[in-house]
Amino acid sequence: MPLPTASARSLKHTRRVICEGFKRDDGLWDIEAHLIDTKTFPMDYKDRDNGVIPPGEPLHGMSIRITIDMDLHILDAVSSMDYTPFNGCKEITEAYKQLIGLQIARGFTAKTKALFSGRSGCTHLLELLGPLATTAFQATHQEREQVENFWQDGDKKPPMLDTCHTLASNGPVVKEYWPHFYAHDDKIIPTHSVESTKATDEL
Structure with missing residues (x-):
């Protein structure tokens, strides 16, 4: 828009x-x-x-x-x-x-x-x-x-999850692409992943 x-x-x-x-x-x-x-x-x-x-x-x-x-x-x-x-x-x-x-x-x-x-x-x-x-x-x-197989099933949480609105663990994108990490409530634990904000700790 x-x-x-x-x-x-x-x-x-x-x-x-x-x-x-x-x-x-x-x-x-x-x-x-x-x-x-x-x-x-x-x-x-x-x-x-x-x-x-x-x-x-x-x-x-x-x-x-x-x-x-x-x-x-x-x-x-x-x-x-x-x-x-x-x-x-x-x-x-x-x-x-x-x-x-x-x-x-x-x-x-x-x-x-x-x-x-x-x-x-x-x-x-x-x-x-x-x-x-x-x-x-x-x-x-x-x-x-x-x-690093971010898109595969497994125990390792993809580092980009919960780093923005669209990739919230309780959102539809995560539900579709990473259903094994989908959160069924609003109790989202924020992540400060090095990978997802690799460029700086302030972005």
Whole structure:
């Protein structure tokens, strides 16, 4: 269902965030996140050519790529800034090498905030790490699901159950797909599954 018709208005700012997951030929995965901010009016910035950012030219244009294995360990990380409001912004890109060695699991958000908040990072690259991490989970989920047999009968509760309204244990989806885990009352025990919210502990 689309949004209701809006009041009369004029566009001023657009932020585009695009995240993609790629399976590599060597069995690893590349996960990329890109952020672009544009305005519909010129902005004065002395660090840009002619001191102006023209309408439609990005104010921010930056990206992060991580390489992960099937256990969501980060094996490599690179970041780039093609468009920034200040020339000095690009000096922080190498800091994101500190992602190497982390695992996208419970506590990931807290760890990245500790590493890259304030003077230690870029606000916008830090914001990208949330959707980057959830994309890593989504991109690998089907293959991980096959390995871990989430859809099979058994004693192991599928980790995504009770993580959203549709996947509530007392709901029709669980009743159809996981009847052996269907709850016949409203006494649902919330789960804070690492797998289902693999990207961060706050999503």
